[in-house]
Amino acid sequence: MEETDSRSTVEIVATAVTEAVRTGRLVPGQRLTESDFTSRLGVSRSSLREAFRRLTADGLLSAEPHRGVAVRQLSRPEVDNLFQVRGALEALAVKLALPALHRAPASLIDIQHGLDTAAEAGDMNRFSELNARFHRLFRETANNPLLNETLTRLSNSLYWLQFRILVDRQQVFETNRQHQRLTECVKANDASGAEAAMLGHIENARTLIQSLPDDHFAQVSTTRSD
Amino acid sequence: MEETDSRSTVEIVATAVTEAVRTGRLVPGQRLTESDFTSRLGVSRSSLREAFRRLTADGLLSAEPHRGVAVRQLSRPEVDNLFQVRGALEALAVKLALPALHRAPASLIDIQHGLDTAAEAGDMNRFSELNARFHRLFRETANNPLLNETLTRLSNSLYWLQFRILVDRQQVFETNRQHQRLTECVKANDASGAEAAMLGHIENARTLIQSLPDDHFAQVSTTRSD
DNA sequence: CTTATATTATTGTCGGACAATTCAACGTTC
DNA sequence: GAACGTTGAATTGTCCGACAATAATATAAG
Numbered sequence: 001m002e003e004t005d006s007r008s009t010v011e012i013v014a015t016a017v018t019e020a021v022r023t024g025r026l027v028p029g030q031r032l033t034e035s036d037f038t039s040r041l042g043v044s045r046s047s048l049r050e051a052f053r054r055l056t057a058d059g060l061l062s063a064e065p066h067r068g069v070a071v072r073q074l075s076r077p078e079v080d081n082l083f084q085v086r087g088a089l090e091a092l093a094v095k096l097a098l099p100a101l102h103r104a105p106a107s108l109i110d111i112q113h114g115l116d117t118a119a120e121a122g123d124m125n126r127f128s129e130l131n132a133r134f135h136r137l138f139r140e141t142a143n144n145p146l147l148n149e150t151l152t153r154l155s156n157s158l159y160w161l162q163f164r165i166l167v168d169r170q171q172v173f174e175t176n177r178q179h180q181r182l183t184e185c186v187k188a189n190d191a192s193g194a195e196a197a198m199l200g201h202i203e204n205a206r207t208l209i210q211s212l213p214d215d216h217f218a219q220v221s222t223t224r225s226d
Numbered sequence: 227m228e229e230t231d232s233r234s235t236v237e238i239v240a241t242a243v244t245e246a247v248r249t250g251r252l253v254p255g256q257r258l259t260e261s262d263f264t265s266r267l268g269v270s271r272s273s274l275r276e277a278f279r280r281l282t283a284d285g286l287l288s289a290e291p292h293r294g295v296a297v298r299q300l301s302r303p304e305v306d307n308l309f310q311v312r313g314a315l316e317a318l319a320v321k322l323a324l325p326a327l328h329r330a331p332a333s334l335i336d337i338q339h340g341l342d343t344a345a346e347a348g349d350m351n352r353f354s355e356l357n358a359r360f361h362r363l364f365r366e367t368a369n370n371p372l373l374n375e376t377l378t379r380l381s382n383s384l385y386w387l388q389f390r391i392l393v394d395r396q397q398v399f400e401t402n403r404q405h406q407r408l409t410e411c412v413k414a415n416d417a418s419g420a421e422a423a424m425l426g427h428i429e430n431a432r433t434l435i436q437s438l439p440d441d442h443f444a445q446v447s448t449t450r451s452d
Numbered sequence: 453c454t455t456a457t458a459t460t461a462t463t464g465t466c467g468g469a470c471a472a473t474t475c476a477a478c479g480t481t482c
Numbered sequence: 483g484a485a486c487g488t489t490g491a492a493t494t495g496t497c498c499g500a501c502a503a504t505a506a507t508a509t510a511a512g
Contacts, residue, residue, distance in 0.1 A: 008291070008464070008465090009464080009465065009466095010464085010465095033492090033493070033494090034493075034494070035492090035493075043465085043466090044465060044466045044467065045466090045467090045494095046272065046464085046465060046466070046467095047464080047465060047466080049276070049494095049495095050275070050276075050279065050464095053276065053279050053280075053283075054279075057279075057283040065234070065473090065494085065495090066472080066473050066474060066493080066494055066495075067473095067474075067493085067494080068493070068494065078371075078372070081370040081371060081372045081373065082372055084318065084322065084370055084373065085315065085318065085370070085372055085373050085376065088314045088315060088317070088318040089311065089314060089315070091314070092310065092311065092314040096310065144307045144310055144311070145304075145307060146304070146307045146308055146311055147307065147310065147311050150311065150376070234495070234496090235495080235496065235497090236495085236496090259461090259462070259463090260462075260463070261461090261462075269496085269497085270496060270497045270498070271463095271497090271498090272495085272496060272497065272498090273495085273496060273497080275463095275464095276495095276496095291463085291464090291504090292462080292463055292464075292503080292504050292505060293462085293463080293504095293505070293506095294462070294463065
């Protein structure tokens with residue numbers, strides 16, 4: 001099973017667990033016992049624990065002393081907090097990326113076209129993927145590794161509900177309309193308009209997620225205070 | 227030397243290293259070899275490595291594969307990136323904290339008064355401490371643990387130059403004037419004004435730091451791309 | 453003096469061991 | 483029978499020692 005020895009053991013474990021979470025084999029809130037994973041993946045506890053620690057730092061897992069790690073699942077207020085931060089940072093990304101994107105809007109227009117097509121066709125998977133690329137384009141073009149990294153971590157914290165949103169076709173159209181507005185602002189080099197459009201877009205997603213029933217969120221909000 | 231056994235070994239190591247960095251015993255860019263610290267602190271490599279990993283996640287240390295960890299020192303562009311992110315988040319903190327601070331401005335006014343006094347007296351240490359409390363007040367009142375945590379991490383990444391700024395008395399007055407403007411906006415419940423004041427304040431600090439000579443920054447900008 | 457090789461130092465990974473803590477089953481007492 | 487404290491197993495926290503993999507340094511050859 002292991003043919004790629006180029007990566008370190010920790011990386012291998014990390015990607016394996018990430019994939020397991022991504023595909024839903026590990027459900028949100030599920031506890032991950034060390035002995036279980038060391039035997040299944042054939043790695044030592046040292047490597048496993050470091051992988052867990054990294055994934056915890058990345059926001060994919062959550063850890064509690066003497067109780068191990070679990071697949072991260074945010075409570076309702078935690079999701080709210082995350083979207084507040086994400087909104088501010090995505091708006092910043094738009095501001096920073098705008099000059100470059102205005103000069104060379106090819107990739108953006110490309111993605112926008114794909115989004116329109118996917119929305120028309122009702123291809124949710126493709127739309128979801130292009131939606132991610134849409135946001136990634138801004139935060140990568142912003143040319144700020146720290147910003148990119150921080151936003152990526154926030155996205156990771158939301159993997160567990162990636163499946164549950166955008167299920168409504170009506171919502172896909174609304175979401176895409178916001179994308180279009182943002183794209184137009186970029187073409188017109190309208191900085192404040194673009195920022196506002198992105199903020200509104202994030203705010204819309206926040207409202208959408210908050211409208212989900214309780215059982216999608218973590219119960220005992222383990223608001224880990226530092 | 228250590229009489230507090232209540233904390234875990236990792237915590238003890240983490241605070242010890244943090245203190246060493248804080249007091250300047252460990253200089254920016256200095257490499258921290260494991261064997262050195264295990265023998266000096268009398269802990270195992272396991273605990274030490276986990277402490278290092280935590281401090282790295284907190285932004286105090288930087289790590290490279292097969293090369294261990296070092297006291298974090300940012301390059302000039304990295305500092306710039308950090309201040310862009312910090313500006314957006316501190317502005318968000320102001321926005322979120324404003325209602326509560328407007329209702330109960332006692333603590334803010336208290337700190338502001340202390341800042342004025344310290345600035346007059348030219349007490350740099352006290353001013354610096356109160357300055358930190360000023361910012362902390364906003365991000366703690368914002369009632370968003372994630373935001374608070376993120377901003378704390380950013381601050382940690384800048385410990386290494388905590389000494390080198392605000393050495394100029396002129397600058398202290400200018401900085402304090404910005405604090406006063408922000409405090410006034412809070413009293414007047416002027417949200418956008420307060421946000422702008424904070425952004426300007428951060429921007430000012432950014433410019434101030436960027437004016438420092440090259441040897442205060444990391445040379446080979448290890449822009450750690452993930 | 454430059455390049456290539458060998459040595460050394462340091463980190464990465466492993467396995468086992470025991471202590472500390474949590475959680476659940478059990479029995480006692482009222 | 484229910485509330486309570488106790489015992490025990492399961493799990494994590496920490497330690498030790500060892501070796502492999504890699505990077506840094508020193509040495510030798512051209």
